[in-house]
Amino acid sequence: MSDSSQVENIIQKLRLLDCPLLCDRDDAWIKEILFKQNFDRCYLMEWIFSKLDFQVPRGDQTQNSIEAKLKNLLTATSELGLCTINDSALIEGIASQKEQVVFWTTLIDILWKKCSSHRYGIPYIDH
Numbered sequence: 001m002s003d004s005s006q007v008e009n010i011i012q013k014l015r016l017l018d019c020p021l022l023c024d025r026d027d028a029w030i031k032e033i034l035f036k037q038n039f040d041r042c043y044l045m046e047w048i049f050s051k052l053d054f055q056v057p058r059g060d061q062t063q064n065s066i067e068a069k070l071k072n073l074l075t076a077t078s079e080l081g082l083c084t085i086n087d088s089a090l091i092e093g094i095a096s097q098k099e100q101v102v103f104w105t106t107l108i109d110i111l112w113k114k115c116s117s118h119r120y121g122i123p124y125i126d127h
Contacts, residue, residue, distance in 0.1 A: 003101050007031065010104050013112050019047060035100050037093040042069045045091075048111050049076055082106055 001009075011030050014022055021044050022030055033040045046069075049056050056076040070091055078085045082103060089095040090103055 003098065006101050006105050007034070010034065010101075010108050013108050017051070017111065017115055019044070021047065034104055035093060035097055039066055039069075041093050042066065042073060045073050045077075045107075048107060049073075051111055052114055054080065077103075077107075080110075 008027075011022075011027055014030070021033065021040060032038065033044055046056060054076065057072045070088065074083070074085065074088055074091045077083050077091060078087070083090050087095070090099055093100070095103075
């Protein structure tokens, strides 16, 4: 499957899962969240982890900076085996698009499987 097909699949699944960040947003804006360094990317990952019932480490509660959020998200994703603790570029959104497509596909597929096992209203999407 091509990268563009995988990206469309990611976006489609996030929409079907009613991701609140994607309401009334166009695909270009969503791709910015997925593949560029920005604060909404952190919110998207936090939303996904909350849907997975996976606790993202909070670290120092006095730090609410993007750097602290990225560090906590890196810890969470490495604990899930989605990356290593040294893959900060992947979490920050500065890794290659190919690496990020693989990351998002894997993470969204995990979420999709969890949600579809609990909710019958999620349609089947063929990869």
